Amino acid sequence: MPLYDIQPLKIYNSLSGKKEVFEPLNEGHVGMYVCGPTVYSNVHLGNCRTFMSFDMIFRYLRHLGYKVRYVRNITDAGHLVDDADDGEDKIAKRARLEQLEPMEVVQRYTVDFHNILEKFNFLPPSIEPTATGHIIEQMEIIKDILQKGYGYEVNGSVYFDVVKFNETFQYGKLSGRKLEDMIANTRELTAQDEKKSPQDFALWKKAEPQHIMRWPSPWGDGFPGWHLECTAMSTKYLGETFDIHGGGMDLKFPHHECEIAQAEASFGHSPVRYWMHANMLTMNGKKMAKSTGNNILPGEIFTGENNILSKPFSPSVVRFFMMQAHYTSILDLSNDALLASEKGFHRLMEALDTLEVLETGRKSDFDLEPWKRQCYEAMNDDFNTPVLIANLFEAVKRINLIKEGKESISQSDKLELTQTLNAFVFEVLGLEQQKEGNGASNKLSGVVELLIALRDEARANKDFPTSDKIRDQLAILGIQLKDGKEGTTFSVS
RNA sequence: GGCAUCGUGGCCGAGUGGCUAGGCAAGGCUCUGCAAAAGCUUGUACAGCGGUUCGAAUCCGCUCGAUGCCUCCA
Numbered sequence: 001m002p003l004y005d006i007q008p009l010k011i012y013n014s015l016s017g018k019k020e021v022f023e024p025l026n027e028g029h030v031g032m033y034v035c036g037p038t039v040y041s042n043v044h045l046g047n048c049r050t051f052m053s054f055d056m057i058f059r060y061l062r063h064l065g066y067k068v069r070y071v072r073n074i075t076d077a078g079h080l081v082d083d084a085d086d087g088e089d090k091i092a093k094r095a096r097l098e099q100l101e102p103m104e105v106v107q108r109y110t111v112d113f114h115n116i117l118e119k120f121n122f123l124p125p126s127i128e129p130t131a132t133g134h135i136i137e138q139m140e141i142i143k144d145i146l147q148k149g150y151g152y153e154v155n156g157s158v159y160f161d162v163v164k165f166n167e168t169f170q171y172g173k174l175s176g177r178k179l180e181d182m183i184a185n186t187r188e189l190t191a192q193d194e195k196k197s198p199q200d201f202a203l204w205k206k207a208e209p210q211h212i213m214r215w216p217s218p219w220g221d222g223f224p225g226w227h228l229e230c231t232a233m234s235t236k237y238l239g240e241t242f243d244i245h246g247g248g249m250d251l252k253f254p255h256h257e258c259e260i261a262q263a264e265a266s267f268g269h270s271p272v273r274y275w276m277h278a279n280m281l282t283m284n285g286k287k288m289a290k291s292t293g294n295n296i297l298p299g300e301i302f303t304g305e306n307n308i309l310s311k312p313f314s315p316s317v318v319r320f321f322m323m324q325a326h327y328t329s330i331l332d333l334s335n336d337a338l339l340a341s342e343k344g345f346h347r348l349m350e351a352l353d354t355l356e357v358l359e360t361g362r363k364s365d366f367d368l369e370p371w372k373r374q375c376y377e378a379m380n381d382d383f384n385t386p387v388l389i390a391n392l393f394e395a396v397k398r399i400n401l402i403k404e405g406k407e408s409i410s411q412s413d414k415l416e417l418t419q420t421l422n423a424f425v426f427e428v429l430g431l432e433q434q435k436e437g438n439g440a441s442n443k444l445s446g447v448v449e450l451l452i453a454l455r456d457e458a459r460a461n462k463d464f465p466t467s468d469k470i471r472d473q474l475a476i477l478g479i480q481l482k483d484g485k486e487g488t489t490f491s492v493s
Numbered sequence: 494g495g496c497a498u499c500g501u502g503g504c505c506g507a508g509u510g511g512c513u514a515g516g517c518a519a520g521g522c523u524c525u526g527c528a529a530a531a532g533c534u535u536g537u538a539c540a541g542c543g544g545u546u547c548g549a550a551u552c553c554g555c556u557c558g559a560u561g562c563c564u565c566c567a
Contacts (some may be wrong), residue, residue: 035567050567090565095554177496226565248567280561324516325506329497330560340517359527386507390515400531464526482530
């Protein structure tokens with residue numbers, strides 16, 4: 001029996017505003033689409049948090065035994081910089097600035113994106129489609145929307161008729177907006193605007209002569225509109241209706257709202273069963289933005305090359321930090337917060353090491369079943385990783401107590417505890433043990449063991465100046481000695 | 494200006510009508526040659542002001558503040 005049969009998962013659905021029991025369309029299978037990055041610059045940290053949340057969700061769904069098709073696109077066609085702009089898109093603009101081919105920009109930043117995600121130990125999605133690879137599919141949807149009367153062509157561009165759509169459907173239901181309010185609130189239409197209403201959005205945009213990213217179409221040379229690629233690609237790979245659609249909170253409006261409109265106009269029904277939105281990452285209490293300098297790249301955190309943080313932090317520490325907050329909450333990144341997470345993370349990892357060498361006894365003081373149940377209950381409650389982590393620390397405490405000889409654990413419980421912890425820590429949360437274990441570090445541990453032996457000798461002779469010198473000198477090198485009942489161990493920071 | 498979300502102890506961050514979140518930091522204790530590590534233990538927090546209720550951090554109203562969206566944005 002698959003785990004999902006005994007673990008009823010609840011998901012907060014942004015569309016209904018409620019936690020709902022998750023029931024996939026097809027038993028045992030989950031289709032999940034997440035809006036990916038626009039690859040016109042280095043992936044930024046906030047972006048990583050969103051994708052990390054869905055990576056964790058992907059991991060947990062798999063852990064429960066679901067067969068998941070996870071589609072995360074790469075936006076390489078660019079979005080319009082501005083409605084009133086000359087129709088140049090982000091990628092094209094960047095390309096001109098750097099004297100590069102647009103696809104060269106795309107390639108460079110796609111590689112950067114993958115590099116960073118790999119450092120964070122992301123699982124690759126099942127399909128990672130690109131917008132430029134699905135121009136034909138996008139044009140097909142435009143034709144369909146035009147044919148159904150929800151689009152209109154002006155001057156080589158095609159727009160979605162939001163007002164017309166709203167007569168039959170409900171535009172704004174995801175973000176809780178009403179079309180009348182929006183119309184009442186909009187600024188003046190610029191004189192040259194081709195749109196019938198400011199709420200209308202582009203399905204196809206005519207390319208001006210200087211525009212380098214362009215494709216021929218029934219409406220002339222141009223490029224697809226902002227929201228269409230996700231509709232095209234999610235439909236192609238997951239169907240007209242699929243289980244989960246995710247993305248950052250900021251995409252709720254207008255992007256996801258428009259996706260719903262396009263799908264409803266084209267297929268006549270809502271495309272997504274569970275909408276999930278990950279919340280924003282702030283830094284030192286403020287929005288992260290390049291323009292204000294309140295910004296840091298993931299790579300700069302790993303190397304420490306920045307003037308915001310006091311030291312470098314490993315990808316796993318950053319991941320742990322992010323997992324300590326619920327994905328629907330705003331999370332604030334700061335030096336203090338990362339420092340605190342780093343210590344907690346190491347304590348957790350050291351407990352896992354301790355567990356491996358723990359001696360077993362005849363009976364167990366640690367009742368595993370209720371503990372394990374609480375771990376699953378946390379995750380089943382809309383992927384509550386902070387509560388899961390609180391439970392993991394309960395296990396840490398018990399492991400240390402057993403090590404101290406104050407409690408004991410049976411052979412079979414130790415095995416089960418190990419398996420459960422590994423499943424949650426590595427498989428679900430995607431954390432990684434700081435890797436050592438190569439030839440150099442074997443030599444290092446040999447050396448440290450030798451020093452420990454010398455120190456023990458000194459201590460036995462009450463030659464404390466010598467023993468303290470060994471301890472303190474090693475500490476300066478980042479090697480910490482830990483005296484315990486069973487002798488001295490060490491850890492390298 | 495409009496819409497939305499949020500405001501929890503020194504810091505980060507769960508919870509959301511009555512019952513310990515957790516991590517980090519701090520104090521005390523155990524262990525230790527002294528420390529560190531580890532364990533035990535302490536702290537009585539829910540922006541402010543009203544209201545509902547037997548009871549509210551949790552529901553309602555207002556005020557203040559923050560963040561997001563309203564224009565590409567995770």
